[in-house]
Amino acid sequence: MDKNLCTIRWNQSSEMYASELLTALQKESRGISNADISLARAYAMEAVSYVPEPYKTIYSSDYFTFLYESFLELKKRCPDALIVKQEIDCDAYKRALFRIREKNDSADTKKDAMNRFISIVHIYLTFILRKPLHPVGMVFPGGLKISEDGSEYYCPVKDKQSESGISFCEFCICRDSEELK
Template sequence: MDSTDLLNALQKEARKISNEDICLARAAVVESVQDLPGKYRKAYSSDYFTYLYEAFQELRTCKTADKAEPVDDEGHRDLLARISQQKGGNNPRQRAFLRFVAVVIPYLAFVAKRTIHPPGMIFPGGLMITSQGDEYYCPVKNKQSGVELALCDFCKCRDSEELEGKV
């Protein structure tokens, strides 16, 4: 499959996501961060969801991929498998969120080739995703690599420790 084929498939799935689904997905995010300190709660419930929603809107209106490039089919299947392994159960908000990210995250990773979290996103400890030129650096990339359910392996970010060698 190439990026144009994937874009078309993702757009078809995106058309099945209703405004109610998006509201439920947003509620799931808010619910999942309620025990975090205030500044992290805002970063995850508002900033992160806004980033995902804007990517969703872009996906829905995108005419074609910038350039048809091969998509790592095994990587795409692995990404979807990781998303489907997240806790959803009988919670309609969580199920809506998982359906939402199963469309948005592959779009970001394989079609738009952007970061999974927004640049400037703050992580515990005050560290954040930064950029230098066209490269993005994440303070938790290597720490999450290999974690069974983490999606960091699919993100275009490099680990922030790589910046130390460039300075």
């Protein structure tokens, strides 16, 4: 496993299926130790240390729990008929890995652990489950929430955070909540 991020290879024809990606993510997930998860959790807690409640708890504890539960689900998931035939957009996948790599900082062990952890979980959520990177119902400042309308997901900060350069929103499947108006 590349210690920095998920690096599945795909064949010469640039085709990749979700079942291949799932298998690679599961293999890489075995390289994430309990110590790595503890370091990632510590990073999540420190990253919001100056955020007022209740957002501090939402962004650290609740969000990390969502990520951890997704990680555990990934480790146990068996490919079903939909995953086997679901094709992955290789260009979008490469862009996501590039953005993850840009945020890596191997000099900071906690940030490095968090980045390796979310590189697996975010890729799983985005390309296998096709779900948002935050849980539906997660509250943002102002009381705005991630919402679901049928098979579409909406985020109140999608476009705002995508521009910041510090988030992974640009490859999240959510649409901006403004589109609902």
